[in-house]
């Protein structure tokens with residue numbers, strides 16, 4: 565198979581591209597963590613080694629006792645660019661994915677209090693579970709879709725992307741002003757309220773309306 569033929573956007577997680585995450589993009593979540601409502605997007609990165617797919621477990625790092633789920637809409641970039649105007653931003657979207665931004669909340673709190681970056685809290689292996697690729701046509705308006713997440717059949721998060729402070733086109737334009745977006749990059753757009761801790765053997769299920777669902781088990785890292 566030629567290199568060209570092996571690069572299928574519906575398997576974007578295999579491409580080794582950037583995962584750019586937006587934090588505090590829902591006022592109700594910023595409030596539950598006692599964070600200020602941001603005036604500009606709060607950004608951080610995960611490496612491609614953070615990806616995990618259904619069938620493999622989410623691993624709790626040895627150094628945390630408070631691993632949280634954050635359900636988020638992911639935007640898959642189909643056409644790269646720098647300084648993309650908001651008016652053209654949607655032309656750069658190939659599709660979407662349902663994502664979890666797994667967060668070691670105790671480590672994040674410690675980093676925040678020391679003024680340190682969140683890398684240990686956000687970027688560890690398996691910190692980015694993703695669903696199958698959702699073609700762009702299946703979500704005509706990314707500003708109007710509902711997301712939910714259950715832990716052991718109990719609903720923990722339920723929100724709508726209409727609650728986002730910064731819209732998908734705004735985020736694409738804002739990010740591309742200083743990080744060149746490339747085909748296969750993923751943008752995580754932030755989480756609504758309801759984040760909570762998960763334990764070893766928990767079953768996580770999440771979905772976007774009747775468009776996609778996914779499930780993961782939680783396991784402890786063994787070394």
Ligand SMILES: CC(=O)CC(=O)C(=O)O
Pocket residue numbers: 585586587588589590593597634665667753754755
């Ligand atoms: C406080 C956070 O962890 C920010 C974040 O990731 C979010 O989705 O909001």
Ligand SMILES: [Mg+2]
Pocket residue numbers: 585586587634636665754755
């Ligand atoms: Mg998040």
